Amino acid sequence: LVKLDWNINEDHRANLIYNYNDGNTVSQSDTGSSRVSLSNHFYDQSAEFTSIIASVYSDWSDDFSTEVRIGKSELDATVQSLDAASSFGEMQISTGNGGTVYIGPDDSRQSNDLDYDTTTFKVAGTYYLDQHTITAGYEFEELDVFNLFVQHTEGEYRFYNERDSDVTGIDLFEQGIANAVYYNNAAGTNDPNDAAASFSYAQHTFYVQDEYAFTDLDANITFGLRYDKYTSDDVPNFNQNYTDRYGFSNQSTFDGIDLLQPRVGFQWYATDELEVRAGVGLFSGGNPNVWLSNSYSNDGITNIGTFRSPVDLFNTPNVNGGAPGFEVPQDMFDEVANTVIGSGDSATNAVDPDFEIPSEWKYSIGATYTTENEYVISLDYLYSKKKDAALMRDIALQDSGETTFDGRPIYESIEGRDGEYLLTNVSGDSGDSSVISLAVSKMFDNGVSVNFGYAYTDSDDVNPMTSSVAGSNYGNIALTDPGNPGVASSDYEIPHRFTMTLGYTHEFVDGFATRFNLYGEAYKGLPYSYTFDGSDSKFGDSNWNGSRQLLYVPLENDPNVVYDMSADEINAFNDFIASNGLERGEITGRNAENSDWFVKFNFKVTQELPGFMDGHKGEAFFVIDNLTNLLNDDWGVLKKGPFVGASMIKTTIDEQGRYVYSGFNENNANTSVQSDASLWQMRVGVRYTF
DSSP states (O other): OEEEEEEOSSSEEEEEEEEEEEEEEEEESSOSTTEEEOGGGEEEEEEEEEEEEEEEEEEOSSSEEEEEEEEEEEEEEEEEETTGGGTOOEEEEEOTTSOEEEESSOGGGSSEEEEEEEEEEEEEEEEEETTEEEEEEEEEEEEEEEEEEOTTSSOEEEEOOOTTSSOOHHHHHHHTEESEEEEEEETTTOOGGGGOEEEEEEEEEEEEEEEEEOSSSSEEEEEEEEEEEEEOSOOOOOOHHHHHHHSSOSOOOSTTOEEEEEEEEEEEEOSSSEEEEEEEEEEEOOOTHHHHHHHHHOOSSSEEEEEESSEEGGGSOBGGGOOBTTBOBHHHHHHHHTSOTTOOOOOOOEEOTTOOOOEEEEEEEEEEEEOTTOEEEEEEEEEEEEESOEEEEETTEEEEEEEOTTSOEEEEESSSOOOOEEEEEOSSOOOEEEEEEEEEEEEOTTSEEEEEEEEEEEEEESOOOOOSSHHHHHHSSOBSOTTOOOOEEOTTOOSEEEEEEEEEEEEEETTEEEEEEEEEEEEOOOEEOEEESSOGGGGTOOOSSSOOBBOEEOOTTOTTEEEOSOHHHHHHHHHHHHHTTOOTTEEOOTTOEEOOOEEEEEEEEEEEEEOSSTTOEEEEEEEEETHHHHHOTTSSOOEEOOSSOEEEEEEEEOTTSOEEEEOOOGGGGOOEEOTGGGSOEEEEEEEEEO
């Protein structure tokens, strides 16, 4: 990081900032209490980032100042399996106790490279007029994106437990019988680079704000207006088959969509001891560009997906005569190679022609009061109402009109297809959140300081949209109705959080302060769901996850449920229901369960040091992150529920419409330890500033 400052004269100054960063991390794919990833399923994520920003600040008069800024940045982010050189594919192997073993490069890291250049420009001015402070400006950001993300280019092989026998996925793996094989690549060439997304778009932002300071009371009110608009000249490759099938083109982008965001804020110092604040405004619900790339990468005519089930790997010819796993089946390779470029008819991702920018109305009110003995008490309330939340739909599926006895719809494929993911908006309630926070702090004359905080959160949404991949966003949500997931507790809701900071400052050496700080937090764990195990297809719910249909908890003698299980298994299932307090005769709610409370303390000591010359100063520090875990291995351990849901029991539907339960696995309800957050760390360092 290099920063150059130039004081041109008393009224004008400029600076130039250059930043270069090159780093990488090694991560594990497919984590969870029921998953085991071998070393060749890990991946390296590297990012090289370069940016340069030039700014000029000018005071044209006592009343008017401006800022002009221009910037350019480049990012080269590559994600690659540690075993990429082997050309081996991914293998998912189910175990007899409900677990899954992962071998080989993760399917999402077989061809994964993201490069984007960003150009930014900003011009803003501030004008002081009597009691008004008026700010206005324009900001421009253009992204030029190259996104190589093609799954299954080395193949993905799945070995499942057989439903009606004792044959496990491990048995089938030993026999070389894959239940499912996936292979994707670019039509005609089998070169994943030819299926990469390459596009650009720009965001234009105009804003104006007026902050007015009252003359007859110690208060100010701020009115603001922000306008965002997206533009782009690039469109995905036109897919005639898609257009004929659904009646609209796959070439919709964010070009032309916009959002006008009014905002008002108020701050009032009612007395020397009491401050009151409030605000209301519309805010953009995040930048949706991360989802746009799917439309370019998965146009249905370039990135060709193939599928076979089942496959006898030991008796299937592979490319170049290679061994199973190291080369894909020859006929799947040939299917892609023989597809004329532009004539494919694979699953397509698209943007709804009527897509709107997701946004949130936010309403806040709060106050801070300082008591006579200098305790500072703050209380705030924030309510957010989501509007036009983003949602992924599979438009190849439709409600058949049939329902199960517990009310969930049965879906069917319109033309024998699935995976036609459409980025659209929620129709109706998009969800909301309420956050109440309380803080109390006090600084004592003897150098001791304390701060206590509490936050209560109630947050609902329709789809968390946690991934940049369309299929993952569609499949990674527990539900009963794929076409209408409904509002439920957010994946990120932390209902209760307590924080505490205890500090002590003293100059053991005159002029050089020593500071001791102990920070603690305790919060209720993140929510998770109970789902059926690998039974989504029984409801016509085709998705990548396969185990997202929420669990129905049967009555003790439920006429709509029969068991293909031993007496011991049935007893274990009933014990699970009782121990978790599940409501019988009901479908479990999405994110109705919570992981264990997490309690953690950090400790830090800093010591000021003299500098080598005037204006210089140094500081040494010693930090123990997660002191709790250092003192006891069982303390400071963060646990998390299974991603999407804990898949507890399998089900089929018999001719009488009853659920047939089998394969209950109580181990799937276990929460898993999040290793990074559950380890203690110790750091020692020196900081020198001048």
